[in-house]
Amino acid sequence: MTTTTAVRTAARVVDAVKVYGRGDTEVRALDGVSVGFPAGRLTAIMGPSGSGKSTLLHCAAGLDTLTSGAAYIGDTALDGLDDRRLTLLRRDRVGFVFQAFNLVPTLSVAENITLPLDLAGGNGDPEWLDALIDVVGLRDRLHHRPSELSGGQQQRVAVARAFAGRPDVVFADEPTGNLDSRSGEEVLGLLGRAVRQTSRTVVMVTHDPVAAAHADEVVFLADGRLVDRMESPTADKVLDRMKAFEVSS
Numbered sequence: 001m002t003t004t005t006a007v008r009t010a011a012r013v014v015d016a017v018k019v020y021g022r023g024d025t026e027v028r029a030l031d032g033v034s035v036g037f038p039a040g041r042l043t044a045i046m047g048p049s050g051s052g053k054s055t056l057l058h059c060a061a062g063l064d065t066l067t068s069g070a071a072y073i074g075d076t077a078l079d080g081l082d083d084r085r086l087t088l089l090r091r092d093r094v095g096f097v098f099q100a101f102n103l104v105p106t107l108s109v110a111e112n113i114t115l116p117l118d119l120a121g122g123n124g125d126p127e128w129l130d131a132l133i134d135v136v137g138l139r140d141r142l143h144h145r146p147s148e149l150s151g152g153q154q155q156r157v158a159v160a161r162a163f164a165g166r167p168d169v170v171f172a173d174e175p176t177g178n179l180d181s182r183s184g185e186e187v188l189g190l191l192g193r194a195v196r197q198t199s200r201t202v203v204m205v206t207h208d209p210v211a212a213a214h215a216d217e218v219v220f221l222a223d224g225r226l227v228d229r230m231e232s233p234t235a236d237k238v239l240d241r242m243k244a245f246e247v248s249s
């Protein structure tokens with residue numbers, strides 16, 4: 001029997017190229033990126049503005065397609081999927097958290113959390129949902145409407161919703177971008193707990209070194225290329241690495 005110590009990747013891209021526009025207006029947002037996001041970990045994607053962070057996240061998550069190269073969720077190649085299968089994969093195996101909370105104002109907190117499951121025609125796993133409500137600390141708010149919650153609480157609902165269907169990987173694009181620093185810390189702490197307590201995978205785009213310090217690892221992009229990776233980041237180390245980009249650009 002062969003034993004392997006290789007860490008399973010929840011999502012990855014190989015030789016990812018994304019070109020927007022044509023001719024004079026052509027932008028090479030991703031220029032040959034190969035990166036894997038290990039299962040059971042929180043990975044942050046950092047880099048200067050315009051370096052391709054959101055493009056990488058969207059292409060890795062199947063929200064956008066690559067110009068060339070390949071994107072995988074687990075072992076499933078996204079470019080081999082027709083629209084229907086891609087929709088099912090996004091629904092069943094991927095969760096999303098965006099800067100805007102995107103909650104449905106007329107639904108309660110509980111209904112917002114289970115909305116993806118309801119749309120998929122299932123009830124989800126009651127024990128999982130129950131544990132999740134404790135992880136996000138929303139048990140006493142379940143029957144409130146989003147407008148009755150603070151921004152931080154609303155984003156916690158969005159995080160719970162993203163994890164509700166036990167996805168293989170949750171993609172978060174600037175999840176603290178609309179929050180004050182205290183609420184942002186709460187949501188980041190929550191993402192970290194969700195990864196540790198539920199063994200799920202989170203990939204998060206951020207421009208904030210303090211946010212990136214919550215990750216197990218940071219990957220750095222510059223000009224559409226992967227230029228560095230940092231294990232066990234601290235805000236200071238990430239800030240120093242980002243300053244080096246300013247010097248070199």
Ligand SMILES: Nc1ncnc2c1ncn2[C@@H]1O[C@H](COP(=O)(O)OP(=O)(O)OP(=O)(O)O)[C@@H](O)[C@H]1O
Pocket residue numbers: 020021027028029047048049050051052053054055056207
């Ligand atoms: N839909 C689009 N059409 C044309 N160009 C685009 C499009 N989306 C992104 N770009 C360009 O691709 C490059 C990478 O953009 P992207 O949003 O991925 O960067 P980012 O690192 O997330 O930036 P920021 O930190 O400012 O959000 C930028 O030059 C951007 O202007």
